[in-house]
Amino acid sequence: MISENQGGAPSIGRAVLRVALALALVYVGLGLGLTYWQVVEAQRLATDPGNPLVVEATRTEPRGRILDARGVVLADNVRGPDGSVLRRYPQPVTAPVTGYRSLFFGTSGLERTYDSELVGLSQGNPADEVLRKFRSDPYDPTDITLSIELRLQRRAADLLEGMRGAVVAIEPATGRVVALVSNPTFDPNRLIDPDRGQAYLQALQGLPEDRSPLLNRATQGRFTPGSVFKIVTAIAGLGSGTIEPETIFPDQPEEAERGFRVQGFTIRDAHRLAVDRPPLDLFSGTEISSNIYYAHVGLETGSAAFADWAARLGFGQPIPFDLPTAPSQVTGGRGNEPGGFRDLVELANAAYGQAETYVTPLQMSLVAAAVANDGVLMRPKLVTAMRSRRGVERRVDPEAWTRVLSPEDAGAIQRAMQLAVEGELGARFAGGAKVPGVPTAGKSGTAELGGRGEPHSWFIGFAPVDAPRIAVAVIAEQAGRGAEVAVPIGGELMEYWLGLDR
Amino acid sequence: MTYAVAHRRWRIRPRLRTREFLLLVAAGGALAVGWVSLNSTLEGDAISYGDPTLLVAYLGLLLVLHLAFVLTGRRTDEILLPVTGLLAGLSLLLMARLPQDTATQSFGRFELGLAPLQLFWITLAFVLLGILAITVRSDGWLRYYKYTWAAIGVGLLLLVFVFGEETNGQRLSLRVGPIAGQPSELLKIILVVFLAGYLADNRALLARTSSRLGPIPLPPVPYLLPMVAMWGLALAVILVQKDLGGALLFFLVFLAILYIATLRLSYVLLGTVLFFAGSAFLYTLFAHVRGRVDIWLDPFADPQGQGFQIVRALFAFGRGGVLGTGLGAGLPEVGGNPAIPALHTDFVFTALAEELGLLGGLAILFLYLVIAERGLRIAIGAADDFRALLAAGLTLVIVVQAAIIIGGNVRLVPLTGITLPFVSYGGSSLVANGIIIGLLLALSDRGVEPPPPPRQTRRERLGAGLRRVAGRVEEAVS
Numbered sequence: 001m002i003s004e005n006q007g008g009a010p011s012i013g014r015a016v017l018r019v020a021l022a023l024a025l026v027y028v029g030l031g032l033g034l035t036y037w038q039v040v041e042a043q044r045l046a047t048d049p050g051n052p053l054v055v056e057a058t059r060t061e062p063r064g065r066i067l068d069a070r071g072v073v074l075a076d077n078v079r080g081p082d083g084s085v086l087r088r089y090p091q092p093v094t095a096p097v098t099g100y101r102s103l104f105f106g107t108s109g110l111e112r113t114y115d116s117e118l119v120g121l122s123q124g125n126p127a128d129e130v131l132r133k134f135r136s137d138p139y140d141p142t143d144i145t146l147s148i149e150l151r152l153q154r155r156a157a158d159l160l161e162g163m164r165g166a167v168v169a170i171e172p173a174t175g176r177v178v179a180l181v182s183n184p185t186f187d188p189n190r191l192i193d194p195d196r197g198q199a200y201l202q203a204l205q206g207l208p209e210d211r212s213p214l215l216n217r218a219t220q221g222r223f224t225p226g227s228v229f230k231i232v233t234a235i236a237g238l239g240s241g242t243i244e245p246e247t248i249f250p251d252q253p254e255e256a257e258r259g260f261r262v263q264g265f266t267i268r269d270a271h272r273l274a275v276d277r278p279p280l281d282l283f284s285g286t287e288i289s290s291n292i293y294y295a296h297v298g299l300e301t302g303s304a305a306f307a308d309w310a311a312r313l314g315f316g317q318p319i320p321f322d323l324p325t326a327p328s329q330v331t332g333g334r335g336n337e338p339g340g341f342r343d344l345v346e347l348a349n350a351a352y353g354q355a356e357t358y359v360t361p362l363q364m365s366l367v368a369a370a371v372a373n374d375g376v377l378m379r380p381k382l383v384t385a386m387r388s389r390r391g392v393e394r395r396v397d398p399e400a401w402t403r404v405l406s407p408e409d410a411g412a413i414q415r416a417m418q419l420a421v422e423g424e425l426g427a428r429f430a431g432g433a434k435v436p437g438v439p440t441a442g443k444s445g446t447a448e449l450g451g452r453g454e455p456h457s458w459f460i461g462f463a464p465v466d467a468p469r470i471a472v473a474v475i476a477e478q479a480g481r482g483a484e485v486a487v488p489i490g491g492e493l494m495e496y497w498l499g500l501d502r
Numbered sequence: 503m504t505y506a507v508a509h510r511r512w513r514i515r516p517r518l519r520t521r522e523f524l525l526l527v528a529a530g531g532a533l534a535v536g537w538v539s540l541n542s543t544l545e546g547d548a549i550s551y552g553d554p555t556l557l558v559a560y561l562g563l564l565l566v567l568h569l570a571f572v573l574t575g576r577r578t579d580e581i582l583l584p585v586t587g588l589l590a591g592l593s594l595l596l597m598a599r600l601p602q603d604t605a606t607q608s609f610g611r612f613e614l615g616l617a618p619l620q621l622f623w624i625t626l627a628f629v630l631l632g633i634l635a636i637t638v639r640s641d642g643w644l645r646y647y648k649y650t651w652a653a654i655g656v657g658l659l660l661l662v663f664v665f666g667e668e669t670n671g672q673r674l675s676l677r678v679g680p681i682a683g684q685p686s687e688l689l690k691i692i693l694v695v696f697l698a699g700y701l702a703d704n705r706a707l708l709a710r711t712s713s714r715l716g717p718i719p720l721p722p723v724p725y726l727l728p729m730v731a732m733w734g735l736a737l738a739v740i741l742v743q744k745d746l747g748g749a750l751l752f753f754l755v756f757l758a759i760l761y762i763a764t765l766r767l768s769y770v771l772l773g774t775v776l777f778f779a780g781s782a783f784l785y786t787l788f789a790h791v792r793g794r795v796d797i798w799l800d801p802f803a804d805p806q807g808q809g810f811q812i813v814r815a816l817f818a819f820g821r822g823g824v825l826g827t828g829l830g831a832g833l834p835e836v837g838g839n840p841a842i843p844a845l846h847t848d849f850v851f852t853a854l855a856e857e858l859g860l861l862g863g864l865a866i867l868f869l870y871l872v873i874a875e876r877g878l879r880i881a882i883g884a885a886d887d888f889r890a891l892l893a894a895g896l897t898l899v900i901v902v903q904a905a906i907i908i909g910g911n912v913r914l915v916p917l918t919g920i921t922l923p924f925v926s927y928g929g930s931s932l933v934a935n936g937i938i939i940g941l942l943l944a945l946s947d948r949g950v951e952p953p954p955p956p957r958q959t960r961r962e963r964l965g966a967g968l969r970r971v972a973g974r975v976e977e978a979v980s
Contacts, residue, residue: 012887012891016894034819037913046817
């Protein structure tokens with residue numbers, strides 16, 4: 001021991017103990033740091049696409065296959081001459097869903113989202129993760145089964161042939177996407193060709209963005225919605241309690257004649273069906289697609305509640321999905337009104353889908369699905385099951401996202417949308433979507449682009465109304481009025497789906 | 503040093519060191535299992551022993567050291583040798599599985615690859631360790647020549663500065679014949695010796711408050727000067743060498759020793775403030791400092807370029823997980839290139855944590871804590887201030903250095919290019935750390951020799967000399 005304090009100097013022993021304590025704390029910190037990387041972040045790091053192990057594995061290891069709902073192969077592997085693994089896409093029509101996996105340009109679509117599962121480095125089962133360390137072969141590629149039904153996908157692609165546009169078809173009760181088409185599209189087999197892929201990619205990239213095949217219009221294309229957006233306004237009005245289905249606006253019949261003036265801006269209906277008729281309610285207003293009725297609903301609801309209810313449907317941020325999505329918007333958000341509207345004029349125009357409303361087809365299919373599913377919005381999903389080569393299985397179950405509307409309010413909108421297809425006046429707009437013998441609901445849209453060429457042709461709908469099995473959103477860009485193009489496509493798709501034996 | 507000779511009684515009486523023996527057997531067993539595991543993984547699934555020459559030679563070396571300790575019978579610490587032996591053994595396992603041309607060295611006709619070369623340096627380090635642990639019985643040669651040691655240290659640095667070779671943008675190595683060494687590794691020992699000597703003499707004074715800098719009480723300024731000058735010089739030259747890790751190590755050890763000697767937290771606080779001020783200064787002034795810090799803050803900003811090394815290291819941690827991939831199953835190479843640049847020097851901890859997992863990584867941390875515990879215990883039990891400060895300082899050099907590089911590996915602090923003691927590849931580092939453990943072992947022996955008496959002052963010596971001369975004259979005359 002240190003015998004004596006020499007000349008009044010402090011005890012060394014005490015100081016050493018304190019230093020020892022500090023050192024122990026430092027080492028505990030190091031241990032925690034190590035734990036962070038090896039436990040908390042381990043899974044993310046081990047499956048990071050930049051991880052050299054993953055990079056190497058993606059080159060030389062066969063990937064899991066991608067299958068449609070009935071097990072038809074959408075993507076599998078062939079060995080290249082140099083031992084590298086090349087992807088093969090027997091059904092290029094699913095390119096907007098599968099994306100591609102190239103040795104040179106990386107991955108896109110589901111190939112990107114589920115890269116680590118397809119490579120076989122991730123299974124989501126912690127116990128198995130631990131056991132894997134004791135195996136000589138660390139890879140366990142996973143086959144991914146999609147909810148996409150190839151026959152419907154084909155049908156939708158055929159119907160959209162030669163047009164720019166997109167189709168999203170979804171099971172309202174489960175949120176499973178059964179068809180997702182974006183046109184123009186590309187052939188992933190040509191893109192990943194080691195010899196000619198480069199030229200093909202350059203050709204695709206050389207096209208202007210509004211006709212680029214590499215843009216997935218269904219999830220990332222943002223379009224003016226026109227009248228299909230009125231369903232969003234109806235949801236906001238009913239949901240917020242601002243209106244009842246029977247609510248009428250006494251001035252509206254007169255305004256149908258002369259126009260509805262909002263802060264100096266005049267709103268008119270695109271037709272004279274509302275003239276010399278009793279005031280419109282939700283049903284008749286939706287059946288004849290009255291801009292004036294819906295402008296009133298929007299103004300009554302108010303900008304804050306309007307933006308809020310749109311957000312409940314998924315507006316304002318990218319929809320969580322298996323593919324990258326773009327956020328839909330009800331306004332550019334730069335104004336001073338609550339919710340970001342500039343003024344009441346913008347709000348009134350947004351209420352019938354003009355102004356600065358921009359939506360993705362996926363978002364609009366969710367609007368239709370939420371109404372069809374009695375107000376409950378299911379999370380959209382593309383994957384139903386995964387099965388690894390070693391037999392580890394994982395089911396992806398349907399998942400409710402939010403309840404948007406009460407069943408009563410949803411029922412009112414369902415009836416309004418059924419009138420829009422089957423009603424005497426509604427049939428002039430969306431009658432083309434009627435599935436013979438099946439109660440059908442829908443809403444057409446004609447999105448004016450400010451005088452720049454033809455309008456976008458829109459349709460959203462679902463069938464059968466009493467127990468919906470499919471909801472669709474169809475857009476044909478600058479193809480004309482809703483009734484002319486998108487409506488019949490939507491009707492044919494619903495009919496085809498309901499007629500399929502599954 | 504007549505008094506030292508007078509005290510040196512070489513009564514060599516063998517004494518069993520059971521604890522050390524058992525611990526060595528355990529460490530050796532663990533290393534043997536590791537060796538079989540490593541070779542079995544590398545060869546395929548069957549049990550394989552590979553070519554066990556390296557391991558056998560190394561275990562033999564440990565046994566010889568142990569026997570030498572037993573035969574010479576000193577009552578030295580019995581834990582330090584097994585712990586350092588295990589660390590160096592892990593190093594050998596790691597070097598044996600890395601590409602052998604990572605580092606080569608020719609001795610005449612012989613050319614050694616990475617693992618044999620590392621074993622050569624380990625052997626050299628452990629032989630030095632043994633010699634020091636057995637023979638050092640007096641500390642006078644360290645205690646009384648602190649300024650000489652300081653001068654030697656500065657001289658070494660100047661030599662490096664003038665004749666040194668650059669590796670990785672750092673001017674660190676000095677080549678003598680075929681061997682290149684890094685004198686800054688020795689400098690850290692010299693710094694500790696100097697600080698211990700100076701503070702042991704003056705710590706009572708330094709602990710007193712006689713002047714103030716604003717609110718901060720300071721000791722008599724003249725007594726701080728030699729120390730600060732020594733430290734500042736070392737720091738300045740190291741900054742010129744761009745060895746940031748070394749500078750940080752010096753600084754932290756300096757502060758810790760100063761605190762131990764004076765028990766004054768204000769020095770530590772002042773030092774910390776100075777440190778952060780200096781860091782900010784260096785950050786704005788030197789691009790490579792800025793680069794290091796930026797990579798540290800966000801390595802994923804440039805994962806293929808600047809952040810490559812650290813990002814790759816993080817991937818390795820993730821791959822290891824809790825249980826690790828197993829020895830030999832890590833990923834040292836990707837497509838013929840090292841998975842992590844400078845793995846064998848800067849990222850040995852990462853490599854071991856990948857293969858041995860979180861459990862192995864924590865075990866390695868624990869080994870360094872054991873070294874800290876033994877070393878600081880030796881300091882507390884030391885016979886006088888100099889030995890206490892020396893033991894504490896030497897211990898801190900190893901443990902703080904390990905903390906800095908491990909902290910860099912796990913991204914708690916910016917990465918610096920210093921070695922992990924006993925594990926990283928590198929002769930100078932191994933030899934310096936061997937010397938440190940050897941000195942610690944020698945200091946742990948409390949049975950042999952009391953500390954030397956305070957040296958006579960010049961006046962006393964003069965007086966004694968005069969008296970002696972006078973005595974002779976007296977004799978002659980009578």
